[in-house]
Amino acid sequence: MTLTLRSLPRLKRPSLKKKAAFPESKAADQKAIDKALLEVVVKTPFLRQYLSSTFGLRKGQFPHDLKF
Numbered sequence: 001m002t003l004t005l006r007s008l009p010r011l012k013r014p015s016l017k018k019k020a021a022f023p024e025s026k027a028a029d030q031k032a033i034d035k036a037l038l039e040v041v042v043k044t045p046f047l048r049q050y051l052s053s054t055f056g057l058r059k060g061q062f063p064h065d066l067k068f
Contacts, residue, residue, distance in 0.1 A: 041047050057063065
């Protein structure tokens with residue numbers, strides 16, 4: 001079997017659509033929310049480490065048995 005351009009899988013061409021600009025009002029709102037949240041995270045001990053940790057189960061732990 002010989003390889004030709006037709007036998008190779010076609011690659012998708014990147015779309016040339018331009019992304020819409022993110023509205024400045026939403027960016028300002030997000031910065032205000034982030035600032036308020038960061039103040040709380042810094043004040044609370046171990047909250048930063050807790051929020052940055054990944055969720056995982058240990059051997060013998062079942063998700064349906066967990067109580068939050």
